[in-house]
Amino acid sequence: MSDLFSFEQSWQKEVDRQLQARGERKGTFQTSSNIEVERLYTPEAMEEDYMKKIGYPGEYPFTRGIRHTMYRGRLWTMRQYAGFGSAKETNERFRYLLEQGQTGLSVAFDLPTQIGYDSDDPMALGEVGKVGVAIDSLEDMEVLFHEIPLDRVSTSMTINAPAAVLLAMYLVVAEKQGVPWEKVSGTIQNDILKEYIARGTHIYPPKPSMRLITDIFSFCSDHVPSFNTISISGYHIREAGATAVQELAFTLANAKAYVDAAIDVGLDVDRFAPRLAFFFNGHNYFFEEIAKFRAARRMWAKMMREEYGAKNPKSWQLRFHTQVAGSTLTAQQPDNNIVRVALQALAAVMGGTQSLHTNAKDEALGLPTEESARIALRTQQLIAHETGVADTIDPLAGSYYLETLTDQVEEKAHEYLAEIDSLGGAVAAVENGYMQREIQKSAYETQRNIESEEEIVVGVNKFAMEEEPEQDVLKVDDSFIAEQHEQLEHLRKNRSQNDVDHCLQALKEAANGHENLMPPIIEAVKKGCTVGEICHVLRSEFGEYV
Known part of the structure; x- marks a missing residue:
């Protein structure tokens, strides 16, 4: 251990000499969570069980x-x-x-x-x-x-x-x-x-x-x-x-x-x-x-x-x-x-x-x-x-x-x-709003660091190109939407409205009580109830979060 201590001392002297000569890239190095990163980690860090x-x-x-x-x-x-x-x-x-x-x-x-x-x-x-x-x-x-x-x-x-x-x-x-x-x-x-x-x-x-x-x-x-x-x-x-x-x-x-x-x-x-x-x-x-x-x-x-x-x-x-x-x-x-x-x-x-x-x-x-x-x-x-x-x-x-x-x-x-x-x-x-506020502070800090170039984003605030080449992007064809609407209309015309009404009423009653909601939701799905219809029943009973 004394040999290690002696070696570390001589290594530190060389570090000090090089720091005096040319310094380091920046004053402190930190992770994204502001944990300071030391210059070197040694076996002393491994003393835990x-x-x-x-x-x-x-x-x-x-x-x-x-x-x-x-x-x-x-x-x-x-x-x-x-x-x-x-x-x-x-x-x-x-x-x-x-x-x-x-x-x-x-x-x-x-x-x-x-x-x-x-x-x-x-x-x-x-x-x-x-x-x-x-x-x-x-x-x-x-x-x-x-x-x-x-x-x-x-x-x-x-x-x-x-x-x-x-x-x-x-x-x-x-x-x-x-x-x-x-x-x-x-x-x-x-x-x-x-x-x-x-x-x-x-x-x-x-x-x-x-x-x-x-x-x-x-x-x-x-x-x-x-x-x-x-x-x-x-x-x-x-x-x-x-x-x-x-x-x-x-x-x-x-x-x-x-x-x-x-x-x-x-x-x-x-x-x-x-x-x-x-x-x-x-x-x-x-x-x-x-x-x-x-x-x-x-x-x-x-x-x-x-x-x-x-x-x-x-x-x-x-x-x-x-x-x-x-x-x-x-x-x-x-x-x-x-x-x-x-x-x-x-x-x-x-x-x-x-x-x-x-x-x-x-x-x-x-x-x-x-x-x-x-x-x-x-x-x-x-x-x-x-x-x-x-x-x-x-x-x-x-x-x-x-x-x-x-x-x-x-x-x-x-x-x-x-x-x-x-x-x-x-x-x-x-x-x-505690978590929301903490996240907002961190997001603000990150954006400020990017704008000041404390953090480098390659191609954005450093090493940017004056003219970006054109990129092919996927465009969703909206023509399917009319077909989606037609399918919904067809579904509503061809299902049993009595079955739908019965299932949605059963779900409403379950939401008002204490029984597990999965069985009435499964039954509603089987009878052709839509995502919107099921969610609207629950909205009417539970309210909406604003």
Whole structure:
């Protein structure tokens, strides 16, 4: 140890000499969460108990991963997010991506579907099929999954306020394919708290929204045991301007609120916790992102075992999907986005993600073209099969820097969690605007740093081009909208109006009472009720959140 101390002293003298001669690039170096980055990390950073802090993959506290063999046993699910225009067009894109080697589906719904309006509702004007696929009825859902076997393909659906309705449609499509619900796998996002915080596609106030979520937990525990009943999402919190630490802390605070709500309605924690999933952002600061993922697993494991008394090890495991950061993509020099996406995806893999979406290079300009979607998928395949990073588990473990940074991210996230707890939990923190204000401060700070060139965005505030070449972008053909309206009109004319009225009345009564809402929603879907009709019944009973 004395030799090491002596060597460090002589090394520091040389550092001082070089600093005097030419200095460093800037005065201080910080991560996106304002954690100061030291010039050098040494073995002194590794004095913590290895088994307590790091341990083995597949074992508590899961810092190194939730599976014993991780990617040596099975690669992450390559799940590209897709959806635009009609169900038929999106089905064609799904099947193309599956042919190209994608291993799971991820559905983007258009804005009217996300906020519970049918395509012919005046509120849907100008938005049908623009940012995702238009789904109005069971018929649309059947077309969306035409020739896609739901017992062999896992599907993630980015849907929140109307999650119960879209899940019901998905289950009925599986039933019509002859697939028992026990064999259906996938995820619904179903995370309403982050909608109030960062995204805005909410419908109902928090209390009835939480009821819908816990009804789904309960129903799926009994009937759809392989389906992830929620994807608790930090992704959109980060996209709104949060730091890595805020993303982690606010996501876990929301997760605690969902766990508390489920326990409050009488669910045993080990009955629903194994099907909770998470959704994180893969951002630019490479090592901090890896540290964030490792800290997240450790924090969740401790929280579930020590705070909630969960006994099932699966309840302690934080399973997560990652999407790389859309907010970092630039319309300027869009080819640069291929490099950004590759590095962000690599960080997610090094951090042990269970599934991954890589953005297309042109998403700052419009929806991905078929070519750019293919390049995004190939990026994952190249990482999986050509880099060797999936050949050993948690390859950066033991890095003096990474282990220190993992501890620092965890410590700072705990500080936020303590503050949120002091406010009464995540729901109270949302209602008084605490999380929203913290995100706004961080977003402002980031923008100020970019404008002052403290942070460099290649091709934007540095290394810009005077003239940008013309880019091909995908344009959604609006001609399908008339057909969508005609299909709705045909559906309403040919279904039994008595059955529809009966189902909607039964749903109204259930919403007024305490019974689980999933069975009446499933029955309404089967009888031809639309997304808008079901959501309007719930609006009339629950009100809207403003």
